[in-house]
Amino acid sequence: MSRFVAADIARSLKSRIAAGEWADGRPIPAERDLATTFGVARNTVRRAMALLEEEGAVVRQVGRGTFPVQPPDGEIAALVNRMAGASPADMMEIRHLLEPAAAAFAATNASVAELDALIEAHRAGCAAVDMPSFEHWDAEFHHRIFACSRNQLLKELHELIRVLRNQSPWFEMKKRSFSEERRLLYCEEHEAIVEALRRRDAEAARRAMSAHLETVGANLLGRGNGYAGGAARER
Incomplete structure (x- = not known):
């Protein structure tokens, strides 16, 4: 699988969030699972998630996981x-x-x-x-x-x-x-x-x-x- 940089991973996840992939209250997959999916090291995924968090696209809840911030209507x-x-x-x-x-x-x-x-x-x-x-x-x-x-x-x-x-x-x-x-x-x-x-x-x-x-x-x-x-x- 192609190696993605953190920004590429962040854009991919943001598109999936916008499409409503985790709109049912499920957390975004864990870093280790995303690292396997994208074929990168976990620290690269961690940086991608940090970028999303800085943009307000996701929120981390201690002990529960990382959740998308759905756009309001x-x-x-x-x-x-x-x-x-x-x-x-x-x-x-x-x-x-x-x-x-x-x-x-x-x-x-x-x-x-x-x-x-x-x-x-x-x-x-x-x-x-x-x-x-x-x-x-x-x-x-x-x-x-x-x-x-x-x-x-x-x-x-x-x-x-x-x-x-x-x-x-x-x-x-x-x-x-x-x-x-x-x-x-x-x-x-x-x-x-x-x-x-x-x-x-x-x-x-x-x-x-x-x-x-x-x-x-x-x-x-x-x-x-x-x-x-x-x-x-x-x-």
Whole structure:
């Protein structure tokens, strides 16, 4: 069988998703099965799945597998299209509303296995050597906090925000704001969140997440844009 590069595999899987191949709630086949199907190494499939996740075409659910994100229909599609035009400042405000609450829920609701998965994402982010790798694990870290919250509605709201944040303009903005100094600072702030979750301290987890989002917002929007306390506005 021909050797496919990761981008080719991602395009193939995206076409199959659009055709509704896994629309019945089944997960996409495991990496080892896809590697056999395409005749490539598992790390190539892993990169293809990461590309799809960055595009918002799939979502990974810890312990369950990888699932396609089906395009919405009708009124929901119109709503999502309108949301796609949300400003970065508006997006940060919503993150300030949702993510500290998710962290507080996670402190009391997460299982040991879910916390271990979160710590795994944190360590992978700290070990990342380039911006795309760090962005992947940074997004996965926040995703796993919502999984730890055990609140299904919060998780689904985050999935929607995650899809919007994976669009090209957002990625380019994050790329421009990225630096090694900031990566290390984010890792320190993630560590503070992890420690609060380990202690099962909901209020400390909430505060640590809020402080982290203050840093992220300032770096993305710039302190000169009036960002403060989740009340950012584009000027």
